[in-house]
Amino acid sequence: MIKLSKRMPTMTDKRTPLDFDAIRAAAIGNYVSTIFPAAGISFSKAAHQHQACPMCGGSNRFRCDDKRGEGTWICSQCGAGNGFMLVQQYTGLDVYETNKLIAGAIGLDTTSEVTDEQRAQWQSQQVEREAVEKAEKRQARIDAAARATSIWDNAKSATNDHPYLLRKNIASINLRQDANDNLVIPMNYYNKDTKVVTLVNIQTIAPDSEKLFLKGGLVNGAYHLIGNTTMFAGGIVLICEGYATGATIFDAMSYSLPVIVAFNANNLIPVAQSIRAQYPDHRIIICADNDSATAIKMRDKDISEGKEPKPLIEYNAGIYKAKQAAATIGGEMVTPSFDILDIDKDAA
Numbered sequence: 001m002i003k004l005s006k007r008m009p010t011m012t013d014k015r016t017p018l019d020f021d022a023i024r025a026a027a028i029g030n031y032v033s034t035i036f037p038a039a040g041i042s043f044s045k046a047a048h049q050h051q052a053c054p055m056c057g058g059s060n061r062f063r064c065d066d067k068r069g070e071g072t073w074i075c076s077q078c079g080a081g082n083g084f085m086l087v088q089q090y091t092g093l094d095v096y097e098t099n100k101l102i103a104g105a106i107g108l109d110t111t112s113e114v115t116d117e118q119r120a121q122w123q124s125q126q127v128e129r130e131a132v133e134k135a136e137k138r139q140a141r142i143d144a145a146a147r148a149t150s151i152w153d154n155a156k157s158a159t160n161d162h163p164y165l166l167r168k169n170i171a172s173i174n175l176r177q178d179a180n181d182n183l184v185i186p187m188n189y190y191n192k193d194t195k196v197v198t199l200v201n202i203q204t205i206a207p208d209s210e211k212l213f214l215k216g217g218l219v220n221g222a223y224h225l226i227g228n229t230t231m232f233a234g235g236i237v238l239i240c241e242g243y244a245t246g247a248t249i250f251d252a253m254s255y256s257l258p259v260i261v262a263f264n265a266n267n268l269i270p271v272a273q274s275i276r277a278q279y280p281d282h283r284i285i286i287c288a289d290n291d292s293a294t295a296i297k298m299r300d301k302d303i304s305e306g307k308e309p310k311p312l313i314e315y316n317a318g319i320y321k322a323k324q325a326a327a328t329i330g331g332e333m334v335t336p337s338f339d340i341l342d343i344d345k346d347a348a
Contacts, residue, residue: 015096018110023103024084025122029129030106031071031083032064038105039087053078054090069129140216141200148186148202148214152176155184163207170247173226182206185243187213187222187263190274203263205243213263221270224261226250231258232282237275239325240287241265241318249287265289265321269328276329284331289318 027035032047043064045051053062053075064073064086071083081089088098103110155176158165162183165172176184182204189200201217203224213219223239226246238253239260240246246261253259262271268286275284295316302309313320319333326333 016110018096018099018103020095020099022119022122023099023108023110025119025126026106026108027071027083027102028122028126029069031069031086032066035071035083035087035102035105039091039101041086041090054086068126068133137216141218144214144217145198145200148199148217151178151202152184152186152199154178158183164205164209164244167209168244168247170244170251173247173250175243178204180206183243185224185261187217187219187224189218189222190278192274192277203243219263220267221274222263222267223271223274224263226259226261227255227257229258231256232279234258235281236283236285237279238285238287239268239272239275241268241289245287245289265317268321268325272325272329272331276331284326284329286322286326286331286333288322288333288335290316290336291318292316 036042041054043051043054047064047066050061050063052059056075056077058075058077061077062073062075064071066072066083071086072081073083073086074080078089084098084102087093087102088095091098091101093101100110155178158172158175158177160166160171162172162177162181164183172183178184185203185205186199187201187203188197190197200222201214201219204212206212224243224246226243227250234257236257237260238246238249238257239262240249241262241264243261246259250257250259260271260275262268272284272286275282295312298315299309299312313323322333325331
């Protein structure tokens with residue numbers, strides 16, 4: 001929730017002072033409908049759908065989820081930010097002119113002082129908006145979990161001749177297949193309060209390899225187990241990103257160790273924490289994806305654009321997040337050789 005103050009920005013020129021905090025507070029809830037169009041930012045689809053990025057132009061890279069009404073957005077190339085950042089980056093305006101544009105778009109009079117009553121009203125509206133968003137998110141997760149259960153219950157056992165499995169040269173290990181020939185992978189969540197594991201979502205993989213989660217379903221902390229719970233008796237748990245990687249690891253370990261699929265790099269930490277909560281004394285090994293070629297390309301692109309490059313490892317999400325996950329839970333990290341003895345001790 002945004003905290004408001006009466007701070008007036010110090011100006012080194014003769015421009016009329018603006019109350020930046022008041023403008024940004026008043027802007028909440030108005031980015032998609034009013035502010036973005038005023039700035040010349042248009043969407044080819046509904047804001048929350050994947051589409052071309054207004055800044056880099058990359059197709060299907062951008063979406064505006066507008067969390068808390070702040071115009072938040074994500075682009076696989078440009079990163080992520082809030083509505084103010086999008087307006088500023090798109091227009092190239094400085095902070096002052098961006099605030100002025102936003103104030104004009106929402107009809108905020110910047111020539112008069114913002115009253116305490118206005119501030120209180122904006123604060124109240126933000127609290128209400130967050131409460132509604134939280135309730136809607138909770139209901140969406142409940143609905144998605146129910147739908148996931150229905151899809152899973154009505155799906156048939158997957159066959160090893162599925163195009164995706166053939167392409168990856170892996171087997172179906174307790175997967176199912178829906179009426180549209182999509183592989184169905186169950187996603188479970190461990191509730192640390194109730195100590196219960198429940199089905200909360202599914203990932204589907206189409207014959208052409210397109211991967212989807214159910215809309216509104218819980219992903220953060222949700223995982224898929226390759227193997228069965230009796231395998232945990234061995235005292236070792238392996239965690240990786242995708243099902244194909246997990247199935248390959250499971251086969252390499254002669255079907256003897258449980259493999260946990262976290263589905264993406266950003267989910268490695270919450271999933272690792274979940275497994276650690278369930279198995280506090282186990283040896284947990286994070287099996288990292290390593291896309292060094294892409295990392296080098298991303299770093300070189302930043303350099304070519306005149307940006308200060310980050311350490312190379314930070315461009316390699318698979319390795320970077322795996323190291324963080326291992327460090328967070330006191331675990332270990334292994335590279336894609338999947339030799340469980342080839343441990344990165346620095347990650348422990």
